[in-house]
Amino acid sequence: MISNLNISRRKLLTLSSAAVAGLSVNQLLSKAYAQEIQKSIAFSLPMLDTVVTPTLDNPIRLNFNENALGMSPNAKQAAINAIPKANRYAKAEMPLLNKKLGQHHNVEDDHILLTAGSSEGIRSAIEAFCIPNTQLVIPELTYSDGEHFAKIFNLKITKVSCLTDWQIDLRSIKKAVDEFNGFSIVYLVNPNNPTSTVFKANELESWITSAPKNMIFIVDEAYAEFVNDPDFHSVDSLISNGAENVVLLKTFSKIHAMAGLRVGYVISSPNNIKNIAQYVAGEKLNYCGVCAALASMDDSQFLTYSKKAIDVSRTIMEQVLSELGLQYLKSETNFMFHKTPIDLQKYRELLQQNCVLVGRDFDPATNWCRISLGTPGEMLYVANLMRGLRENKTI
Numbered sequence: 140m141i142s143n144l145n146i147s148r149r150k151l152l153t154l155s156s157a158a159v160a161g162l163s164v165n166q167l168l169s170k171a172y173a174q175e176i177q178k179s180i181a182f183s184l185p186m187l188d189t190v191v192t193p194t195l196d197n198p199i200r201l202n203f204n205e206n207a208l209g210m211s212p213n214a215k216q217a218a219i220n221a222i223p224k225a226n227r228y229a230k231a232e233m234p235l236l237n238k239k240l241g242q243h244h245n246v247e248d249d250h251i252l253l254t255a256g257s258s259e260g261i262r263s264a265i266e267a268f269c270i271p272n273t274q275l276v277i278p279e280l281t282y283s284d285g286e287h288f289a290k291i292f293n294l295k296i297t298k299v300s301c302l303t304d305w306q307i308d309l310r311s312i313k314k315a316v317d318e319f320n321g322f323s324i325v326y327l328v329n330p331n332n333p334t335s336t337v338f339k340a341n342e343l344e345s346w347i348t349s350a351p352k353n354m355i356f357i358v359d360e361a362y363a364e365f366v367n368d369p370d371f372h373s374v375d376s377l378i379s380n381g382a383e384n385v386v387l388l389k390t391f392s393k394i395h396a397m398a399g400l401r402v403g404y405v406i407s408s409p410n411n412i413k414n415i416a417q418y419v420a421g422e423k424l425n426y427c428g429v430c431a432a433l434a435s436m437d438d439s440q441f442l443t444y445s446k447k448a449i450d451v452s453r454t455i456m457e458q459v460l461s462e463l464g465l466q467y468l469k470s471e472t473n474f475m476f477h478k479t480p481i482d483l484q485k486y487r488e489l490l491q492q493n494c495v496l497v498g499r500d501f502d503p504a505t506n507w508c509r510i511s512l513g514t515p516g517e518m519l520y521v522a523n524l525m526r527g528l529r530e531n532k533t534i
């Protein structure tokens with residue numbers, strides 16, 4: 140616990156209170172930024188006025204890129220209202236969600252397939268394109284589900300090394316496809332997990348629009364709604380313009396904060412959707428999840444709030460990492476990837492002893508840590524903890 144590091148809980152609390160009062164320069168900057176953001180949204184940001192005091196039994200969970208804010212109040216109410224009706228399948232509600240998503244992405248209903256989270260989308264899309272002599276091509280550092288399912292389906296897996304600072308090497312990924320004598324499934328996560336970086340839209344789009352027939356792109360945009368970089372584009376516009384070689388995967392787990400309700404969807408051409416639909420559990424999605432998703436899509440104020448709160452949390456984290464001289468990649472998501480000051484396992488254990496859980500190992504990025512961005516109050520706790528650990532020369 141904190142005491143054996145000579146940082147008393149009282150001191151941590153004092154540091155947090157100092158932030159509330161705006162006494163530290165960096166925290167003042169955060170507060171000014173947060174206040175600026177607050178002006179643009181209707182929800183009240185749970186920011187610097189919330190002193191977070193985690194315990195070992197109730198730690199701050201920054202290990203699974205969940206959305207710590209909780210779901211939209213309207214979505215929560217919709218899920219509660221749905222419980223008495225959850226003895227039924229969501230037969231009437233699923234087409235409503237399908238239609239709403241089609242309108243949102245500017246495609247006809249037959250371009251959308253609802254899935255139990257995007258995990259089911261990843262599995263079913265890979266399964267649908269497994270033909271003999273197929274390879275899955277992925278960057279060496281990316282979300283592991285693609286590789287996980289490809290192994291189950293006995294696909295050849297080709298991992299492409301990253302450039303410096305873990306930038307994804309799209310040219311070498313293309314080369315791996317060009318050099319393979321068979322069918323290629325290219326699984327790209329944009330923005331990528333764990334690096335949080337985005338692909339340059341023109342580079343990706345020009346490859347997709349000129350790609351040969353012996354390949355399919357599965358693009359996972361789980362975190363797209365958090366992106367600030369204007370160079371990011373969703374591939375949904377390629378699909379609405381008729382592209383046949385792209386499968387887009389989306390989820391309600393991140394910006395909508397509904398990870399436990401398991402709602403996701405696939406967007407692609409009607410032919411691809413028919414193919415992928417053979418491998419999902421069909422018209423049997425979580426009833427409460429579907430109702431919550433419908434309500435959440437209408438709650439634009441919550442969605443803006445959800446993004447802006449992450450912007451504030453990111454600023455707090457960027458400040459402490461810069462202050463401590465720890466390298467980090469520019470984050471376009473609700474998590475950050477930074478170089479650890481000590482061995483990753485020891486760092487993780489140290490943070491855990493201080494009631495903060497962070498991400499697992501991501502080979503081959505030795506001693507880089509993925510930390511999810513929680514609420515601004517949670518990130519303030521983390522920032523103060525890290526400052527205290529540095530003061531103690533523990534990190």
Ligand SMILES: Cc1ncc(COP(=O)(O)O)c(C=O)c1O
Pocket residue numbers: 203204255256257258259282328332359361389390391392398402403
């Ligand atoms: C890139 C990416 N895709 C998909 C998922 C799975 O999300 P879900 O199945 O909850 O939609 C995650 C979860 O963290 C993720 O990081």
